[in-house]
Amino acid sequence: MRPAESSGAVQWRLVVPAVLGALALLATLGQGAALVITDVLIMVLFASSLNLLTSYGGMVSFGHAAYFGLGAYGLALPLAKLGLPLWAGLALGPLAAALGALAIGALCVRLTHIYFAMLTLACSEIVFTILFQAYDYTGGDTGITKFMAPRLGLDPRLYGALVLAIVSACLLLLWKVVRSPIGLAIRAVGEEPHRAAALGYSPRMVQLVAFVIAGTLAGVAGTLFAVYQGNAFPDYAGIGFTIDALVMVVIGGLHSFAGGVYGAVIYTLLKTFVSRYVTEWELVIGLILLAVVLVSPAGVAGGLGRLGHALGRRSA
Amino acid sequence: MSETPLLVARNIHKTYGRFVALAGVDMALARGERRALIGPNGAGKTTLVSVIGGQQPGGAGGTVLFDGRDISGATPQAIARLGIGRTFQISRTFRKLTVLENMLAALLGNGGGAFALSARRLRELRAPALAMLREVGLAEFAREPAEAISHGDRKRLEFGMVLATRPRLLLLDEPTAGMGLAERSALMEMMVRHIAERDITLLFVEHDIDIVFRFADVITVMARGKVFAEGTPAEIAADRAVQDIYLGARH
Numbered sequence: 001m002r003p004a005e006s007s008g009a010v011q012w013r014l015v016v017p018a019v020l021g022a023l024a025l026l027a028t029l030g031q032g033a034a035l036v037i038t039d040v041l042i043m044v045l046f047a048s049s050l051n052l053l054t055s056y057g058g059m060v061s062f063g064h065a066a067y068f069g070l071g072a073y074g075l076a077l078p079l080a081k082l083g084l085p086l087w088a089g090l091a092l093g094p095l096a097a098a099l100g101a102l103a104i105g106a107l108c109v110r111l112t113h114i115y116f117a118m119l120t121l122a123c124s125e126i127v128f129t130i131l132f133q134a135y136d137y138t139g140g141d142t143g144i145t146k147f148m149a150p151r152l153g154l155d156p157r158l159y160g161a162l163v164l165a166i167v168s169a170c171l172l173l174l175w176k177v178v179r180s181p182i183g184l185a186i187r188a189v190g191e192e193p194h195r196a197a198a199l200g201y202s203p204r205m206v207q208l209v210a211f212v213i214a215g216t217l218a219g220v221a222g223t224l225f226a227v228y229q230g231n232a233f234p235d236y237a238g239i240g241f242t243i244d245a246l247v248m249v250v251i252g253g254l255h256s257f258a259g260g261v262y263g264a265v266i267y268t269l270l271k272t273f274v275s276r277y278v279t280e281w282e283l284v285i286g287l288i289l290l291a292v293v294l295v296s297p298a299g300v301a302g303g304l305g306r307l308g309h310a311l312g313r314r315s316a
Numbered sequence: 317m318s319e320t321p322l323l324v325a326r327n328i329h330k331t332y333g334r335f336v337a338l339a340g341v342d343m344a345l346a347r348g349e350r351r352a353l354i355g356p357n358g359a360g361k362t363t364l365v366s367v368i369g370g371q372q373p374g375g376a377g378g379t380v381l382f383d384g385r386d387i388s389g390a391t392p393q394a395i396a397r398l399g400i401g402r403t404f405q406i407s408r409t410f411r412k413l414t415v416l417e418n419m420l421a422a423l424l425g426n427g428g429g430a431f432a433l434s435a436r437r438l439r440e441l442r443a444p445a446l447a448m449l450r451e452v453g454l455a456e457f458a459r460e461p462a463e464a465i466s467h468g469d470r471k472r473l474e475f476g477m478v479l480a481t482r483p484r485l486l487l488l489d490e491p492t493a494g495m496g497l498a499e500r501s502a503l504m505e506m507m508v509r510h511i512a513e514r515d516i517t518l519l520f521v522e523h524d525i526d527i528v529f530r531f532a533d534v535i536t537v538m539a540r541g542k543v544f545a546e547g548t549p550a551e552i553a554a555d556r557a558v559q560d561i562y563l564g565a566r567h
Contacts, residue, residue, distance in 0.1 A: 181424050181432040188410050188421040195408040195474075197392040198369065198401070199425035199481055209431065255412065 019168055026160045034156040038163050040268045042224050045167045047248035048260030049217035055255045057210040058190030062117045063124025064245055067097040067215035069237020071222025076232035080147035097219020105211030109204045131234040143233035150230030163224055170217055186210045251292050253299025262300040322347045322517045328378035330363055337363040339541035350518040352532035359538040361521045365487045369402045370395040401483030405490045407474040411463035418462050419445035422477035452476035468499050475507055488520040
């Protein structure tokens with residue numbers, strides 16, 4: 001990790017304006033904008049959870065949406081099929097994702113590199129297929145709908161503020177994880193597992209802990225998304241959502257905590273606004289991804305870091 | 317020195333497909349001994365070190381006893397926790413972590429608490445980590461990423477990290493590889509000083525014969541996956557067969 005991130009202190013001078021700015025936007029803009037901001041915030045959490053695996057844990061998962069989907073169905077199924085109260089569903093969503101990540105992670109961390117990636121993909125396809133095929137329980141491709149009022153029946157601006165609070169708390173927790181002993185272990189094992197093992201670490205156990213933390217936070221994002229939409233569809237666990245999150249992390253910047261945040265903001269806004277004017281919005285995203293990989297492999301966060309250093313040198 | 321050896325390797329054999337890397341190696345290391353492992357490329361030196369350290373995928377045949385305990389086939393982390401530390405031929409550090417974080421990671425791996433969520437443990441380990449960095453001459457680079465320091469300093473860092481795990485047996489695989497003559501000697505002197513202070517038993521693979529003869533108590537010569545000769549530096553220097561296969565003497 002870059003030394004700038006090594007202090008461990010939360011960068012409040014960046015966090016506070018960002019949170020206040022998001023609150024100000026929610027308060028002043030209309031309901032439509034509030035919906036977009038909420039979407040962005042949920043994707044920030046989803047992408048940041050994947051970032052823990054890719055940037056810190058050295059694990060490129062091609063199945064991260066499985067936990068997003070489990071978070072959504074963990075909420076929707078108990079409410080729709082068992083008639084459980086909302087609070088139970090809100091707890092069961094992330095719990096389902098955590099248990100799914102524990103079971104799948106225990107299998108996947110036995111492999112490395114492309115084999116790890118392929119196994120995560122295979123496991124997420126199994127989750128997707130179950131959600132898609134178990135029609136009697138999950139509604140199949142028609143999903144689970146009308147089990148609750150979208151956004152808890154709240155004004156989109158109020159729900160946006162609630163999501164902002166939850167996402168901020170989760171990112172703070174994620175930051176604490178990264179700067180804690182387990183975070184250091186995740187970074188060490190992610191970079192050089194043989195060295196870590198020769199120092200007494202159990203690489204698979206450390207990787208599994210990272211996998212479960214990332215899966216649980218993706219589950220929180222999935223639960224928030226299901227509440228936001230008032231529905232749950234198998235696509236939430238599909239490869240499309242995983243690729244979205246991977247693209248966000250790469251555009252935002254690998255090896256940076258803020259990478260998931262930048263990437264989710266840019267990607268979701270582009271997807272929302274460019275798709276209104278250009279049918280082939282994926283082409284625009286593809287070109288941006290191409291430019292990032294070629295010009296700034298460290299993504300937007302890396303580019304901003306270099307710019308900051310350059311400006312610092314000029315003013316010195 | 318105690319009578320029972322600290323490490324005993326019996327009939328160690330390892331094959332890669334049809335290539336026989338180790339063909340029945342026996343070796344015993346006395347406590348506090350400094351043993352050099354020499355031999356031509358492909359003799360099986362690194363393979364033997366990896367078998368002892370648990371870094372051989374698929375394991376190997378034979379038995380390795382550490383302080384009387386059978387560690388054959390144990391995981392690298394289990395072997396490390398028992399007190400066997402090692403450095404690698406190409407030094408392995410956490411290059412994107414700072415030098416201080418590398419040392420913190422070493423102390424965490426050895427001392428436990430790696431699964432803690434509170435940063436308090438890291439704050440507690442900061443002083444001992446900086447002290448260890450001072451011991452290997454790297455305190456001034458504490459905030460630098462490990463990838464930014466020189467090759468020689470990374471060797472020092474890796475050694476310091478392994479030392480921080482308080483090993484009883486240290487395996488150094490070509491500790492001076494890729495370094496200049498003066499730098500080699502200084503590095504080896506530093507390493508041996510710390511090893512002697514802590515009463516650590518040493519097994520090191522080395523190609524530099526001057527370093528070997530200067531720092532080893534006993535030399536094991538390997539060739540084609542077997543122990544070819546073993547003895548004090550004086551005995552090895554006088555062994556004409558060894559000179560033929562390794563030292564390149566002409567007679």
